Amino acid sequence: MPQSVITDAREKMDKAVEATKHKFASIRAGRANVSMLDGIKVNQYGSEMPLNQVANLSAPEARLLVIDPWDKSIIKDIEKVIVNSNLGLTPNNDGKVIRLQIPELTAERRKEYAKLAKKEAEEGKVAIRNVRKDTNNKLRRLEKDSEITEDDLKRYENEVQKLTDEYIKKIDDLYAKKEKEITTV
Numbered sequence: 001m002p003q004s005v006i007t008d009a010r011e012k013m014d015k016a017v018e019a020t021k022h023k024f025a026s027i028r029a030g031r032a033n034v035s036m037l038d039g040i041k042v043n044q045y046g047s048e049m050p051l052n053q054v055a056n057l058s059a060p061e062a063r064l065l066v067i068d069p070w071d072k073s074i075i076k077d078i079e080k081v082i083v084n085s086n087l088g089l090t091p092n093n094d095g096k097v098i099r100l101q102i103p104e105l106t107a108e109r110r111k112e113y114a115k116l117a118k119k120e121a122e123e124g125k126v127a128i129r130n131v132r133k134d135t136n137n138k139l140r141r142l143e144k145d146s147e148i149t150e151d152d153l154k155r156y157e158n159e160v161q162k163l164t165d166e167y168i169k170k171i172d173d174l175y176a177k178k179e180k181e182i183t184t185v
Contacts, residue, residue, distance in 0.1 A: 002139060002148055002156050009135040009160060013128050013167040020124030020171055024178045027113050027120070032059040032102045037067075042081050044074055051078065065089075065100040072096065105182075113182045121175035125168050132164040 025035040034057040041048040051057065055069040055078065069075055078098055079091040089100045105113070136157055143153040 002142055002152065005135055005138045005142070006156065006159060006163070009131050010163060012131045013163065016124050016127035016131065017167060017170050017174070019127070020120060021174060023120040023124075024117060024174060027117050027178065027182070031062050032065045032100075034059055034065065036087065037065065037082075040081055040085055042074060042078050044071070044077070051081075054078075063102040065102065067091075067098040067100070068096070069098075110182055114179050117175060117178045117182060121171050121178075124171045128164055128167045128171070132160055135160050 025033065026038055034052070037051050037057060040051040042051055042054050043049075044054050051067070054071065054074060055067045058066045058068070060066055067078060069078060072095070075093050075095070075098060079093060082089060082091045082098075082100070089102070091098045091100055093099070139148070139153055139156050139160070142148045143150060148156070
């Protein structure tokens with residue numbers, strides 16, 4: 001029983017790291033990345049659809065994104081949504097595809113993105129610490145219900161702490177990599 005509690009904690013911590021990775025992917029680093037367009041939804045046939053479900057997205061060059069809609073009649077809608085998003089990108093279309101030039105990031109903008117990355121990393125660490133707290137509470141309940149001994153409880157709590165340290169280090173490593181990516185010109 002206690003091992004399943006710890007396995008469950010590991011899975012939840014994995015999810016927290018993956019969520020942090022996903023959030024980092026959407027933070028601009030001066031290079032074109034199709035994940036920058038993840039939050040954009042286009043109104044097509046009366047329903048909101050994610051951009052990647054109505055068009056082919058690619059980054060053929062370091063500073064260029066190309067959107068190739070399957071239905072060319074929604075090019076204007078896609079342009080409008082991109083202009084209204086907070087990406088700061090200006091779409092150019094030739095009637096077939098939309099090209100987004102990624103401008104060079106200013107030093108001030110890089111600092112803002114680095115702060116945003118730090119905030120996302122902190123949120124990831126908080127999620128991991130919450131998993132640790134919940135797991136320790138479950139283990140204490142098992143000890144209270146006499147399913148494990150007090151010595152077992154201490155051993156399992158130490159195991160959970162090592163797990164927590166391991167996952168927090170993963171997030172710190174991800175943050176260091178993202179910060180370098182953002183601040184390096």
